[in-house]
Amino acid sequence: MAPLATSCVWYSTLTGTLRSPIETAGSELHGIQNPGFRVPPLIMGHEFVGHTSDGRRVAVDPLVSCGECDLCATGHTQLCRSRQLLGAHLAGGFAERVSVPESSVHNLPDDLDWDRAALIEPVANAVHAWALAGEPRGKRIGIIGCGPIGLACLEVARYNGAASVACADLSGERRAVAVGIDADHVGDALEGEFDVIFDAVGTGGTRRASVERLIPGGTTIWLGLSNADAGFDAAHAVRMEKNIRGSFAYTDAQFVEAITMAPHLDLSWSTTYPLTEGAEVFNQLMAGGTTTIKALLRP
Numbered sequence: 001m002a003p004l005a006t007s008c009v010w011y012s013t014l015t016g017t018l019r020s021p022i023e024t025a026g027s028e029l030h031g032i033q034n035p036g037f038r039v040p041p042l043i044m045g046h047e048f049v050g051h052t053s054d055g056r057r058v059a060v061d062p063l064v065s066c067g068e069c070d071l072c073a074t075g076h077t078q079l080c081r082s083r084q085l086l087g088a089h090l091a092g093g094f095a096e097r098v099s100v101p102e103s104s105v106h107n108l109p110d111d112l113d114w115d116r117a118a119l120i121e122p123v124a125n126a127v128h129a130w131a132l133a134g135e136p137r138g139k140r141i142g143i144i145g146c147g148p149i150g151l152a153c154l155e156v157a158r159y160n161g162a163a164s165v166a167c168a169d170l171s172g173e174r175r176a177v178a179v180g181i182d183a184d185h186v187g188d189a190l191e192g193e194f195d196v197i198f199d200a201v202g203t204g205g206t207r208r209a210s211v212e213r214l215i216p217g218g219t220t221i222w223l224g225l226s227n228a229d230a231g232f233d234a235a236h237a238v239r240m241e242k243n244i245r246g247s248f249a250y251t252d253a254q255f256v257e258a259i260t261m262a263p264h265l266d267l268s269w270s271t272t273y274p275l276t277e278g279a280e281v282f283n284q285l286m287a288g289g290t291t292t293i294k295a296l297l298r299p
């Protein structure tokens with residue numbers, strides 16, 4: 001793959017955390033607290049947009065697949081066994097310039113401003129989850145967690161004609177944001193019965209709730225990765241024929257679909273800071289001393 005030199009304005013995003021059981025521990029914040037495969041010295045940042053050296057406004061698909069294996073050949077690029085992530089295995093976007101494969105770069109629509117374009121990556125996650133749920137147009141949707149992934153799921157469900165969308169989060173500020181982008185019902189937890197539930201948190205408790213609150217035969221899509229606990233009653237899932245699917249990232253085609261969809265979405269729930277304040281923003285988010293849902297860093 002030929003590297004593409006890039007320059008000028010780069011936006012990268014951080015995910016805010018709240019000190020509560022419903023918490024979206026942003027990938028980069030998690031990378032500092034528990035490095036795992038993000039081995040220092042590494043420039044993190046897997047969600048970014050910017051200018052190429054020839055002046056195009058672009059979004060970068062951070063998932064780099066081999067393009068040759070059985071899974072890539074059938075379009076399942078997100079499942080490539082040798083997949084790599086910009087900002088984790090390769091240098092990422094928390095910088096003034098970054099070099100990425102040319103195949104990862106996609107032009108942005110003219111009517112999509114930088115702040116909203118920087119949220120294309122979470123939208124792509126939601127596009128993928130919606131597809132795994134069988135494109136449930138006209139169905140009752142429940143969403144657990146109103147961080148960036150949960151809010152992106154809400155926006156994608158609304159755009160695609162869900163009959164109703166209920167959102168659960170322990171944070172009143174985040175519930176208010178969900179109401180602002182058209183959630184029909186919000187609360188500390190989901191109440192009632194749903195055809196499809198998206199768990200954007202990923203603890204034993206939220207996974208249990210995502211199975212219990214389903215209609216018999218319903219489908220829950222697990223996107224959250226807070227911890228590894230399953231937490232649900234497997235016998236109940238068998239007797240009620242409940243479907244449980246993991247959802248990771250998106251295909252290359254779904255990333256492009258998210259770019260096309262983004263101008264039609266709200267995507268107003270981010271806060272922008274200068275890149276020079278990046279370290280301070282990281283510390284604030286890790287200390288839980290901010291209600292920021294998504295922090296954008298602008299060089």
Ligand SMILES: [Zn+2]
Pocket residue numbers: 065066067068069070071072080081082
């Ligand atoms: Zn592959």
